Amino acid sequence: MTTKTTWPVARVLRDRDAGLYLSGVVVSGFGTSALWLASGVWVKDLTGSDGLAALCMLAMWLPTLAGPLLGTLADRGRRRPLLIGVNLLLGALLIALVRVDAPGDLWLLYAVLFVYGAAGVVHDAAESALVATAVEPSLLGDFNGLRTTATEGMKLLAPLAGAGLYAAHGGAGVALLDAATFVLAAGLYAALRVREEKPAPPTGRRRRRTAEGVRHLWAHPVLRPLVLAGGATMLCAGLNGAMVYAVVDGLGHSPAYTGVLYAVQGAGSVAVGLLSGPALRHLGARRFAASGIVLLALTVALRAVPSDPVALACSAAIGMGLPAVLIAALTSVQRETPGALLGRATATAHTLVFTPNVIGLAAGAALVELVDHRLVLVALGVALLVTAAPLCQSPARAERSVSRSSSDASPA
Numbered sequence: 001m002t003t004k005t006t007w008p009v010a011r012v013l014r015d016r017d018a019g020l021y022l023s024g025v026v027v028s029g030f031g032t033s034a035l036w037l038a039s040g041v042w043v044k045d046l047t048g049s050d051g052l053a054a055l056c057m058l059a060m061w062l063p064t065l066a067g068p069l070l071g072t073l074a075d076r077g078r079r080r081p082l083l084i085g086v087n088l089l090l091g092a093l094l095i096a097l098v099r100v101d102a103p104g105d106l107w108l109l110y111a112v113l114f115v116y117g118a119a120g121v122v123h124d125a126a127e128s129a130l131v132a133t134a135v136e137p138s139l140l141g142d143f144n145g146l147r148t149t150a151t152e153g154m155k156l157l158a159p160l161a162g163a164g165l166y167a168a169h170g171g172a173g174v175a176l177l178d179a180a181t182f183v184l185a186a187g188l189y190a191a192l193r194v195r196e197e198k199p200a201p202p203t204g205r206r207r208r209r210t211a212e213g214v215r216h217l218w219a220h221p222v223l224r225p226l227v228l229a230g231g232a233t234m235l236c237a238g239l240n241g242a243m244v245y246a247v248v249d250g251l252g253h254s255p256a257y258t259g260v261l262y263a264v265q266g267a268g269s270v271a272v273g274l275l276s277g278p279a280l281r282h283l284g285a286r287r288f289a290a291s292g293i294v295l296l297a298l299t300v301a302l303r304a305v306p307s308d309p310v311a312l313a314c315s316a317a318i319g320m321g322l323p324a325v326l327i328a329a330l331t332s333v334q335r336e337t338p339g340a341l342l343g344r345a346t347a348t349a350h351t352l353v354f355t356p357n358v359i360g361l362a363a364g365a366a367l368v369e370l371v372d373h374r375l376v377l378v379a380l381g382v383a384l385l386v387t388a389a390p391l392c393q394s395p396a397r398a399e400r401s402v403s404r405s406s407s408d409a410s411p412a
Contacts, residue, residue: 087123
């Protein structure tokens with residue numbers, strides 16, 4: 001058996017453009033993860049307020065709600081110049097944070113984080129679209145899996161580096177590091193050898209163009225079940241995440257033990273990223289996603305067992321199961337969407353998949369105070385099994401079901 005089929009890392013890195021993309025993900029992901037930690041600590045140090053510190057994450061996440069609208073920007077022109085421009089813009093913008101040294105300057109930090117989040121939505125949409133153009137279709141699953149590995153790996157390493165840099169040089173030092181990573185990422189994107197045709201001028205009303213991504217996802221027999229399953233899975237994942245402190249309390253540990261569980265979960269995500277390319281080729285997107293959701297269902301329910309070895313094993317398995325549906329959905333969007341529509345479709349898919357996670361976190365924070373967390377975890381396991389069931393349906397039957405209901409399928 002050749003390396004081409006057995007080692008996805010070599011397959012992707014052998015492709016020059018795929019390797020450059022992946023390097024850009026590692027570089028910018030390192031800076032983003034470092035800033036994610038440092039911004040909250042920065043606000044906490046300046047104000048002493050947990051609520052104001054939490055607003056940092058809200059400011060970065062909020063633009064995701066406008067994904068369908070922001071995604072149109074990724075379809076208006078060539079994606080490579082857009083990626084270069086977005087990275088340079090963010091690099092310049094972050095330099096402004098060196099002025100933040102008092103509570104009265106926090107408006108600037110929140111404003112930068114909000115623009116950071118909005119630019120990130122455009123960046124992810126443009127990157128996904130350009131990857132689908134530049135990377136051969138057979139490598140997309142491998143690339144997206146390795147992208148997950150790189151992102152999760154940075155989440156394990158970058159916060160430690162960010163905390164050390166913050167302790168030595170303050171928030172401004174972390175902001176300058178992040179700015180440098182974006183400049184470096186812009187250079188990597190500039191080195192890509194991609195020929196892009198200039199998109200045709202937009203036609204029709206702006207509202208209709210914005211909704212085209214929603215209509216495409218909703219009517220497509222492959223994408224609709226994957227995106228819906230992704231959103232339902234992330235809703236359950238948010239509820240599960242809100243139970244983590246109750247799980248740790250049930251184990252008899254201090255809250256700091258959650259860091260151990262998250263580290264083990266991250267290691268699981270790193271592992272599944274390496275395996276996702278071959279798994280997608282062997283199982284197909286639907287069965288790969290369903291397998292991940294079933295694994296997630298079983299391990300979420302097992303977290304109700306108050307045992308350290310069980311908790312650690314479940315965290316690793318959750319880290320492996322959760323990314324499967326996300327990788328399957330994103331790869332399918334790239335493969336099944338026309339290039340001219342890919343920016344809007346990707347941004348819309350991100351909104352539909354990731355917004356439920358925040359809703360789940362908020363609902364779980366209230367639910368954990370009212371209901372025994374073990375009952376919630378078992379119920380989530382059952383809900384996830386129900387979520388996986390439609391993906392076990394054969395694609396041919398799914399296509400017939402969608403075609404019968406196409407007349408009322410689009411909410412737009």
